[in-house]
Amino acid sequence: MSSGLGRGPPDVAVSEVHAPNLLAVAGPVRQDDIPRLVADLCAAARAPGTGEVICDVGGITTADLVTVEAVARLRLAARGAGVGLRLRDPTPALWALLGLVGLAELCVEVERDPEEREPPLGVEEAVESCDPAR
16 A cells, blocks of 8 residues: 655645555654644544544654644644544654653554564573472
């Protein structure tokens, strides 16, 4: 599937609705981008059977207070539309900023295709032997 997220100028946030409930955002988010992002979220929320919109923020290139404001406005718009909002793939910097303002609960690990997942960590168990050490 071609995302088309590279079509905008590099200094403007680009968003597209993928599938009925997936909104992908890429690039730096500027104040002027917020109304369009909210409109895109509302379009995704209107899709039949949508109870939650997943916003893929992995393509966002800056984590600043404007980006946090955009996320807060997206959350308000989702609530107003009667749907939930989850963020997929936030950068560590964005996750930290969202945590500072109480929005980190929006970040969730959304199931990925098997080839994209990291292998599960192994659990090493110590086995106690009943045989005395020699």
